[in-house]
Amino acid sequence: MRLEEIQLQFISLPLKTPFATSFGREDTKRAWIITVRGEGIEGYAESVASDLPLYSEETHASVYYAIRDAIIPHLQGNITDPQEISLRLQSIRGNRMAKAAVEMAIWDWFAKSERQPLYRLLGGRDVDRIPVGVSIGIQDSPEQLGAVAESYWKQGYRRLKIKIRPGWDVIPLRLLRARLGDEVPIMADANSAYRLADRDHFKEFEDLHLMMIEQPLAYDDIVDHATLAKTLSTPICLDESIHSVDDARKAWELGALGIINLKVGRVGGYAPSLAIEAFARQHHIPLWCGGMLETGIGRAHNLHLTTLAGFTLPGDTSASDRYFWQDIITEPFALNADGTLTVPTGPGIGVDLDPKRMQEVCTYEETWKIPLGQDDHLNPHLKINRERRFPELDLGR
Ligand code: OSB
Ligand code: MG
Numbered sequence: 001m002r003l004e005e006i007q008l009q010f011i012s013l014p015l016k017t018p019f020a021t022s023f024g025r026e027d028t029k030r031a032w033i034i035t036v037r038g039e040g041i042e043g044y045a046e047s048v049a050s051d052l053p054l055y056s057e058e059t060h061a062s063v064y065y066a067i068r069d070a071i072i073p074h075l076q077g078n079i080t081d082p083q084e085i086s087l088r089l090q091s092i093r094g095n096r097m098a099k100a101a102v103e104m105a106i107w108d109w110f111a112k113s114e115r116q117p118l119y120r121l122l123g124g125r126d127v128d129r130i131p132v133g134v135s136i137g138i139q140d141s142p143e144q145l146g147a148v149a150e151s152y153w154k155q156g157y158r159r160l161k162i163k164i165r166p167g168w169d170v171i172p173l174r175l176l177r178a179r180l181g182d183e184v185p186i187m188a189d190a191n192s193a194y195r196l197a198d199r200d201h202f203k204e205f206e207d208l209h210l211m212m213i214e215q216p217l218a219y220d221d222i223v224d225h226a227t228l229a230k231t232l233s234t235p236i237c238l239d240e241s242i243h244s245v246d247d248a249r250k251a252w253e254l255g256a257l258g259i260i261n262l263k264v265g266r267v268g269g270y271a272p273s274l275a276i277e278a279f280a281r282q283h284h285i286p287l288w289c290g291g292m293l294e295t296g297i298g299r300a301h302n303l304h305l306t307t308l309a310g311f312t313l314p315g316d317t318s319a320s321d322r323y324f325w326q327d328i329i330t331e332p333f334a335l336n337a338d339g340t341l342t343v344p345t346g347p348g349i350g351v352d353l354d355p356k357r358m359q360e361v362c363t364y365e366e367t368w369k370i371p372l373g374q375d376d377h378l379n380p381h382l383k384i385n386r387e388r389r390f391p392e393l394d395l396g397r
Helices: 060-074 083-088 096-113 118-122 142-155 170-180 196-203 223-231 245-254 270-282 296-306 355-361
Strands: 005-021 024-038 041-046 129-131 134-136 160-163 186-189 236-238 259-262 287-289 340-342 362-369 386-388
Touching (some): 005 060, 005 355, 024 060, 041 096, 083 096, 083 270, 096 118, 096 270, 118 296, 134 142, 142 170, 160 170, 170 186, 196 223, 223 236, 245 270, 270 287
Parallel strands (some): 160 186, 236 259
Antiparallel strands (some): 005 024, 005 362, 129 340, 362 386
């Protein structure tokens, strides 16, 4: 199987309500939609990089250059197994969201060529529904948080994740606990807003009976997380700090990690994601699939991954209507009454781009031809033909 071309389409999609975290506030979802083509088949994925380097160092701009200059030269020649893509890209340091976006599109393309749903290639189980939770941004008041959270709970979401930051933590969480009762699974995500010096403050979280506290300390730390974890009975879940199975192993060995949030983009693709899922399963570490406010394309990928047996907790893959007035896929994801999303069963990711909606939301498009008949995928200086639909690259900032 050979790839013939790769297309990047930049989309800008309004969010229904702004999403605020400890590091920033977004009212528009912007992303690269990746399409790979070859042998008459298309594969899709999306990059989960952000407008600015606030969650991780990757941005739409860095993803564009990483794909154009570093990744595309490795896509030539015969591809016999999507597992090998990650190996081909191994020499490229960092840029994990860029690598993941391309690798995931190739997995979709390959699964379609085998006429199999993606989850079968990934080693997932034949489950048709995935229990899901919802991630709730920082609100204007505890009353507003209570109303928003209660409405999601009544819709059927299986757990509520509340974004926190210093000044927006114990008080709103306590009011929410009082409003919803002790049975509702609630967790908190700090996105690295605290320091180890706040360790005494975390003691105040203990009687809230949270499922976990996600990424309380620095985005690049595991050592202080280990120290903090020893002082708390509430489990620590790591998000930002885990980029590979080696990171997960080290964090586990240090005692920094009780639960893993896995995002394929953050770890650089399905190959490293499968390694982390296997590690979590082997050590009985609870695991769930995180989210990055993805469109229906990334959402479909997340559902396929979550069919793997290691995913034991509801993740952040909520329904399309939790984010967007209109998604970019023809059949948006809807929440079933039992708090699940249905895994698409068609070939590959099993969802299709809505061409009319893409016309509306796409602001830039560029396609590169990948020369055929050459197995020299290691020569970064090869000229690659390209075609642009818009004169200027405008990444929306
Ligand atoms: O920390 O999990 C996070 C969104 C953007 C960046 C980081 C995070 C999030 C979310 C949203 O929590 C999860 C989702 O609904 O997609
Ligand atoms: Mg998080």
